[in-house]
Structure formats: C-alpha cells, structure tokens
Amino acid sequence: MTETQGGTPSRRAVIGWGGAGIALGAVAAGGAVAMTKAGSDLDPVGAEAGGAVEFHGAHQAGIATPVQDRLHFAAFDVKTDDRAEFVRMLKDWTAAARRMTAGKEVGEGAYGGLAEAPPDDTGEALGLKPSRLTLTIGFGPSLFEKFGLRDKRPAALVDLPKFPGDNLDRSRTGGDLCIQACADDPQVAVHAIRNLARIGFGKVAVRWSQLGFGKTSSTTPDAHTPRNLFGFKDGTRNIAGTETGRLDKFVWVGDKDGGANDAWMHGGSYVVARRIRMNIETWDRAPLQEQEDIFGRDKGEGAPVGRAKEHDEPFLKAMKPDAHVRLSHPDANGGITILRRGYSFTDGTDGLGRLDAGLFFLAYQRDPRNGFIPLQRKLAASDALNQYIQHVGSAIFAVPPGVRDARDWWGRTLLSEEA
Amino acid sequence: MRAVRFSVITAAAAVALTAVTACTQKSGTQDAGRVVDVTAKDDSCEVSKKAFPAGHVELAIENKGSKVTEVYLLFPDDRIVAERENIGPGIKQKVTAEVKAGEYVIACKPGMKGKGIRQEVKATGGTVAKRDPKLDAAVADYRRYVQEQADETLPRVEAFVKAIKAGDVPAAKKAYAISRLGWERTEPVAESFGDIDPKVDVREDGLEDGQKWTGWHRLEKSLWKDGRIGAGEQALADQLLTDLQDWQKRVGTAEITPTSMANGAKELLDEVAQGKVTGEEDRYAHTDLVDFKGNVEGAQKAYELLKPVAAKNDPALAKELDKQFAALETLLDKYRTDRTSYEFVSYDKVGKDERKELSDAVNALAEPLSKLAAAVVK
Numbered sequence: 001m002t003e004t005q006g007g008t009p010s011r012r013a014v015i016g017w018g019g020a021g022i023a024l025g026a027v028a029a030g031g032a033v034a035m036t037k038a039g040s041d042l043d044p045v046g047a048e049a050g051g052a053v054e055f056h057g058a059h060q061a062g063i064a065t066p067v068q069d070r071l072h073f074a075a076f077d078v079k080t081d082d083r084a085e086f087v088r089m090l091k092d093w094t095a096a097a098r099r100m101t102a103g104k105e106v107g108e109g110a111y112g113g114l115a116e117a118p119p120d121d122t123g124e125a126l127g128l129k130p131s132r133l134t135l136t137i138g139f140g141p142s143l144f145e146k147f148g149l150r151d152k153r154p155a156a157l158v159d160l161p162k163f164p165g166d167n168l169d170r171s172r173t174g175g176d177l178c179i180q181a182c183a184d185d186p187q188v189a190v191h192a193i194r195n196l197a198r199i200g201f202g203k204v205a206v207r208w209s210q211l212g213f214g215k216t217s218s219t220t221p222d223a224h225t226p227r228n229l230f231g232f233k234d235g236t237r238n239i240a241g242t243e244t245g246r247l248d249k250f251v252w253v254g255d256k257d258g259g260a261n262d263a264w265m266h267g268g269s270y271v272v273a274r275r276i277r278m279n280i281e282t283w284d285r286a287p288l289q290e291q292e293d294i295f296g297r298d299k300g301e302g303a304p305v306g307r308a309k310e311h312d313e314p315f316l317k318a319m320k321p322d323a324h325v326r327l328s329h330p331d332a333n334g335g336i337t338i339l340r341r342g343y344s345f346t347d348g349t350d351g352l353g354r355l356d357a358g359l360f361f362l363a364y365q366r367d368p369r370n371g372f373i374p375l376q377r378k379l380a381a382s383d384a385l386n387q388y389i390q391h392v393g394s395a396i397f398a399v400p401p402g403v404r405d406a407r408d409w410w411g412r413t414l415l416s417e418e419a
Numbered sequence: 420m421r422a423v424r425f426s427v428i429t430a431a432a433a434v435a436l437t438a439v440t441a442c443t444q445k446s447g448t449q450d451a452g453r454v455v456d457v458t459a460k461d462d463s464c465e466v467s468k469k470a471f472p473a474g475h476v477e478l479a480i481e482n483k484g485s486k487v488t489e490v491y492l493l494f495p496d497d498r499i500v501a502e503r504e505n506i507g508p509g510i511k512q513k514v515t516a517e518v519k520a521g522e523y524v525i526a527c528k529p530g531m532k533g534k535g536i537r538q539e540v541k542a543t544g545g546t547v548a549k550r551d552p553k554l555d556a557a558v559a560d561y562r563r564y565v566q567e568q569a570d571e572t573l574p575r576v577e578a579f580v581k582a583i584k585a586g587d588v589p590a591a592k593k594a595y596a597i598s599r600l601g602w603e604r605t606e607p608v609a610e611s612f613g614d615i616d617p618k619v620d621v622r623e624d625g626l627e628d629g630q631k632w633t634g635w636h637r638l639e640k641s642l643w644k645d646g647r648i649g650a651g652e653q654a655l656a657d658q659l660l661t662d663l664q665d666w667q668k669r670v671g672t673a674e675i676t677p678t679s680m681a682n683g684a685k686e687l688l689d690e691v692a693q694g695k696v697t698g699e700e701d702r703y704a705h706t707d708l709v710d711f712k713g714n715v716e717g718a719q720k721a722y723e724l725l726k727p728v729a730a731k732n733d734p735a736l737a738k739e740l741d742k743q744f745a746a747l748e749t750l751l752d753k754y755r756t757d758r759t760s761y762e763f764v765s766y767d768k769v770g771k772d773e774r775k776e777l778s779d780a781v782n783a784l785a786e787p788l789s790k791l792a793a794a795v796v797k
Contacts, residue, residue: 118789
C-alpha cells in the first residue's frame with residue numbers, strides 16, 4: 001500500500017490511481033465492468049491495481065490479501081545441511097522479497113554495476129508497476145527432517161493421505177519449502193521466483209513450479225466471482241480478506257493451537273497445494289444439464305439449484321447427492337471452511353493434443369486435519385466432478401506468521417536460536 | 420559447443436569485451452586523446468585519429484550509412500580486442516578497450532558481412548593500466564595450461580584417427596571421448612578461434628545452410644548410429660587431425676585476461692548446463708559425462724590460478740567455490756568406479772532424478788562462479 005524507505009523505486013507505486021484503475025481492475029477480474037462500483041475508492045481490487053502491498057505484518061501477505069490475477073508458485077528442495085547457511089539464505093530472501101514487493105530491484109539493481117559481473121537483479125521487471133506482488137513462504141514436512149527441527153514439526157502439519165483417484169506425479173509433488181508469488185502482472189510474479197531461485201542456488205533447488213492465471217477464487221467481498229476453466233463460478237462462499245472473525249476462526253493459527261513446540265506457528269496458517277488436471281475436451285462434450293447437475297449451480301448466474309441469484313442461500317437437498325457444491329458446502333461438513341486462492345493453469349498441450357489445463361488449487365486453513373483432508377476425503381469418494389478431473393500434484397506447507405519489521409526475517413520463529 | 424556458428428563468434432567477442440571494460444569502471448579517466456571517433460558509412464570507415472596513447476581507449480561510433488553495421492578493434496592477426504554488433508543507421512555507440520602499445524585495425528562491416536572496411540591504427544607509448552603481478556602470473560600459467568592441453572590432445576586424436584583409418588569401430592569408439600578431453604577443458608579459449616570450432620565440434624543441428632558437417636560429432640554419428648566406417652569417414656578423420664593441428668599451433672596466441680579466464684570458467688559450466696546435462700552433446704555415444712568432467716576440470720584450473728587474488732578480495736566467494744567444486748566432483752565420482760580413469764557411466768543410463776541432481780549441482784557452482792570475474796578485478 002505504501003512504499004518503504006530506502007533506494008529509488010524503479011517501479012512506482014501508483015497511489016490514487018482513481019477511475020482508470022478501477023476500470024483496469026475490472027478488466028483483470030474478467031471484464032465485468034458493471035460489477036465494479038464506479039468511483040468507489042474502497043474497492044481494493046481496482047484502487048490498488050499496480051500498487052504495492054505492505055510486506056510486513058502479523059500475518060504474511062498473500063493469504064487474506066485480495067487475490068491478484070497471476071500466480072507463480074514454486075516448491076524447493078533444501079540442498080545444504082548447514083543450518084547457518086540456510087538461515088543466511090532466508091535472510092537474503094527476506095531482504096529481496098521486501099524490495100521486490102515494494103517494486104524495487106534486488107540488491108544493487110539490474111544495470112550500472114561492474115561490467116564483467118552479472119547484475120544482482122535480472123531486470124525483466126524494470127519499468128513495471130509493483131502489481132500488488134505478494135511473496136509468501138511455507139515449510140514442508142520434509143524440512144523438519146533437517147537441521148534438527150524434528151521436534152518443531154507442528155502436529156497439524158501432517159503428511160497428506162492418499163486420496164482415492166489421486167494420480168500424483170512425483171516431479172510435481174512435495175518440497176521442503178515453497179514460495180507463492182501472486183501479482184497482477186505475470187512477469188512480476190515470474191521475476192520474483194526467478195530471482196529468489198537464483199539467490200538460493202547451492203542452498204535450495206527448485207523442485208517444481210506452477211504458473212497460474214485467472215484467479216478462480218476471490219477474497220474480496222462483493223467482487224465478481226471468477227470462473228474456472230469449466231466455465232463455472234467458483235468460490236462464491238470463500239472467506240473474504242475483511243472477515244477477521246472468520247479468518248481467526250478458520251485460517252490463522254491461534255495462540256492456543258498445538259503444543260509448546262508449535263508456538264512458532266502462531267499467526268501463521270497451513271496451505272495445501274493441488275495440481276488438478278481437468279479433462280477439458282470431454283467436459284466440453286458434456287450436456288449443459290449434466291454440467292449444472294455436477295456443480296449444483298447454473299452456468300449463467302451461478303445460482304444454487306432452485307434459487308435465483310448466485311449469493312442466495314443454497315438448498316443442498318435440492319441438488320443431486322453427488323453434486324460438487326452439496327458435498328463441499330460447510331453445512332454438509334460440520335462447518336468446515338477453508339480459504340481458497342486457486343488459479344487456472346494451462347501448460348500448453350499434452351502431446352495428444354489435449355489441453356494440459358486445470359486448476360491449481362490452493363487452500364489455506366488453521367488445521368488441515370479438520371480442513372482440507374476431511375473435505376477431500378469426501379469429494380474423492382463421491383464427487384460427480386471426479387470423472388472430469390484428476391489430482392496430479394500435491395503438497396502441504398506450514399506457513400509461518402508475518403515478517404514483523406525491517407529487521408525480521410522469514411522463518412525466524414522457527415529457526416532463530418534465541419526464539 | 421554452441422549450436423550456431425555466429426554465436427560462437429559473438430561469445431568469443433563478448434569475452435574480449437568484458438575483459439577490457441573493467442578498466443572503464445575502474446579508472447574512470449576521461450582523456451580526450453584516447454577517444455577515437457569512428458564514422459561508419461556504407462562504403463567508408465573514417466577514424467578521427469590514426470594514433471592514440473596506449474591504455475584506455477574509447478571508440479565513439481556513429482553509423483551514418485544505410486545498413487546495419489558492426490565495428491571491430493582487431494589485432495593485426497584478426498583476433499578481436501573489442502567489438503560492437505548491430506549498430507543501426509543513425510545510431511551512436513561507444514566501445515571501450517584497454518590496449519597495449521602496438522598496431523591495430525579498426526574495421527567497419529556494413530551489412531555485418533565480410534572482412535569489412537579497414538583502417539590501420541597505432542597505440543603508442545603511453546602507460547598501460549597498473550598490473551597485478553599475481554594476475555599476470557595466473558594468465559601466464561593458464562596460457563601454458565591451454566597449450567599443454569592442445570599438445571596432449573594431438574596424440575589422442577591421432578589414435579582415434581588411426582583406429583578409424585584401420586576400420587576398427589570398437590577401437591575408434593574407445594578413443595572418441597578421451598580425444599575430446601583437452602578441447603573440453605579449454606573450450607572457451609578453443610572457441611575463440613571462430614573458424615576452428617565449427618569444423619571440429621559442431622553438431623548436426625548447428626549447421627548453417629551449405630555448411631559441410633565435419634569433426635568429432637559427425638564421426639560419432641557414423642560410429643554409433645551407422646556402425647560403419649567408409650572412405651568418407653576416413654577423409655573426415657584426416658581433416659579433424661589437420662584442423663586440430665591448426666588449433667595446437669594457434670592456441671598459444673589467444674588473447675587471455677584475468678577476467679576472460681574467470682568468465683571462461685563460468686562458460687565451461689554453461690556448456691555443462693546447456694549441452695551435457697541434457698545429453699545433447701554426445702547424443703549417439705552418450706559419453707557426455709566425460710565432456711562434463713573435462714569442462715569442470717578446466718573451470719577448476721582457471722579458478723585455482725585466480726584464487727590467490729579472488730580469495731583476498733572476496734574470501735566468502737572463494738570458500739563457496741571451493742565447497743561447490745568439491746561437491747560437484749564428489750557427485751561426478753558416483754558415475755565412475757575408478758577415480759583415476761575417465762570411464763564414466765553412459766549418459767543414457769543416468770535417470771531423470773540423477774540428471775536433476777547433476778543440474779542442481781551445476782547451478783550451485785555456476786551461480787557463484789559468475790561472480791569470480793568481479794572478485795578478480797575488485
């Protein structure tokens with residue numbers, strides 16, 4: 001939201017972007033200009049398109065932050081067994097993330113330095129706006145096997161069970177840590193991951209990464225609900241970034257959660273990432289009625305079965321027993337609620353000419369044991385959507401609390417000797 | 420080995436350029452006597468002075484012609500001191516160089532083709548930038564190393580050629596990878612002779628229209644894919660030997676500077692990252708790990724020679740490089756049973772996960788290695 005001090009910003013935060021920004025934000029959200037309240041500077045999507053998101057805070061940015069339009073998510077393996085070196089890298093990462101999210105270059109910049117050495121910053125984001133870039137770090141279960149951290153592994157950071165229908169590709173699964181980069185400009189998100197990967201060479205190595213576009217869930221109240229690649233509105237009932245009560249209840253790890261060894265996670269969250277391949281071609285041949293029955297909503301308005309408007313209260317019993325909304329709704333799951341930040345992806349075609357596309361599903365929750373896991377168990381067993389989708393990548397990470405100030409660093413609560 | 424010949428020349432020129440621009444950054448002296456205005460037209464190449472003091476020289480180029488041009492500062496034997504490509508009509512560009520007293524040539528190449536329009540110039544008296552005797556020693560040692568590698572390569576190539584001429588496919592296969600080692604260890608220097616590399620180390624996909632495929636990889640395909648040797652292969656073997664004898668004669672004259680050594684070491688790792696890790700280099704013989712090893716050894720040699728200076732200027736970097744060189748060597752040792760031999764596992768037997776591990780180790784070394792040049796000139 002504001003620029004932090006230090007150095008000349010190369011990408012200027014645009015404050016007071018005004019009407020033009022609102023229009024731009026609406027285009028980014030799917031062209032629904034009519035959905036955006038004209039002239040409202042309270043619309044965080046429109047008013048801040050291009051601006052910078054504050055990096056510091058009690059919680060990491062990129063979770064409850066209004067969802068940006070683009071994603072580059074990367075999982076890393078740790079290559080060093082030297083704890084001090086790993087900590088140094090996390091501090092270097094934090095410093096770089098602080099600068100990049102403020103729209104500045106890494107280190108001493110992309111040009112003007114010594115001619116015979118490569119520049120600190122790779123340069124492809126020069127001249128671009130901060131684009132609401134957020135960078136969010138998470139630690140995977142396997143990290144706790146290293147650096148003597150076994151005792152610090154939170155009970156909630158479980159290994160995900162094998163769900164029926166999973167067809168996981170090892171090269172898209174797991175990881176010792178992850179970085180989620182979200183931005184309104186894909187080049188800004190890719191730049192961030194690329195520069196962090198570069199800083200990390202020798203200490204960490206990219207295990208897999210995923211690009212995403214066209215956010216499929218919104219965390220902005222009253223904003224137009226985006227559509228997934230099946231053409232359906234997705235995330236109508238998602239938790240909004242402004243709902244502090246629901247965030248505290250379902251997303252942020254509380255002071256009393258877990259045992260003494262989990263204290264480092266207070267203010268953090270847990271993220272589950274799933275690469276869900278969609279069988280686009282067969283779906284497109286499915287009759288409209290079947291498509292609507294599968295979701296339990298109509299395709300045009302997004303209204304639940306038997307209702308008129310998207311946000312009308314769903315009457316679950318009116319839906320087919322295997323309808324997606326009926327099975328996943330909190331009312332059918334004892335109130336289970338997760339915060340979704342999924343993105344559509346397409347990685348071209350698969351060699352058979354089929355679109356290699358789907359949903360990169362990201363779910364944040366206070367405890368996966370009563371969040372994603374029971375929900376997915378149920379969906380994997382009975383969801384009518386299963387004949388058109390397959391889960392091919394999977395990972396879970398503990399997302400630590402926010403970086404408090406300019407002297408704090410990612411992972412301090414876990415790795416600091418004095419903490 | 421790069422896929423396209425043109426980029427080989429560019430790469431060699433880039434080494435020369437980076438080697439000399441250090442002085443721009445360091446000295447910052449603006450001596451008008453050392454600025455040479457070069458006016459490039461379609462049919463002329465005018466220079467504002469034909470003599471200038473040795474040391475730091477700046478070419479202020481303006482293309483007043485209608486064609487895209489390039490301007491070179493050359494030694495009399497055509498080795499590149501500095502160059503700038505792709506200067507469009509109406510465009511001004513600056514090129515800086517550090518030159519010793521002696522004869523030089525400035526060449527403009529309208530249309531970026533041919534030998535260009537040439538002007539003889541002279542650097543006189545003057546002072547050359549203060550030199551570090553340790554770095555001079557490193558360059559001298561490296562020059563010796565480069566020559567040794569060429570000298571040792573020739574008998575190995577002769578053995579390879581002899582086997583081919585005898586029609587002995589198994590013996591030729593056995594001699595193939597080892598005959599390439601010296602070349603692979605010193606590749607950035609070897610490649611700086613832009614006319615030799617495309618004759619001896621080009622791969623089929625790197626050929627230009629009309630270019631005849633010759634050299635190691637052409638013979639590799641005959642030996643492994645076709646499994647036979649004919650009169651054509653025998654002639655190609657003879658030619659390989661002739662071309663490499665040319666290299667052996669000229670390699671001692673290569674322009675080598677401390678920064679070109681440092682960036683050359685990094686380029687050797689780039690070779691590994693782009694050609695060997697993927698298995699593209701020896702796609703028929705699958706002896707990529709032998710080339711890989713040669714590239715790493717050559718990079719390590721350049722680093723070890725520069726280390727006395729680099730370790731003083733940037734001790735943390737030297738420590739990291741020591742660590743990553745050792746880690747990569749250890750990893751490579753997993754792929755041979757005898758650490759004194761160059762019998763490596765065939766690369767088609769190296770799995771996806773293992774290739775990823777090798778690639779990670781190369782990145783872990785190449786990233787800090789890219790900072791060596793800066794540490795040397797600090």
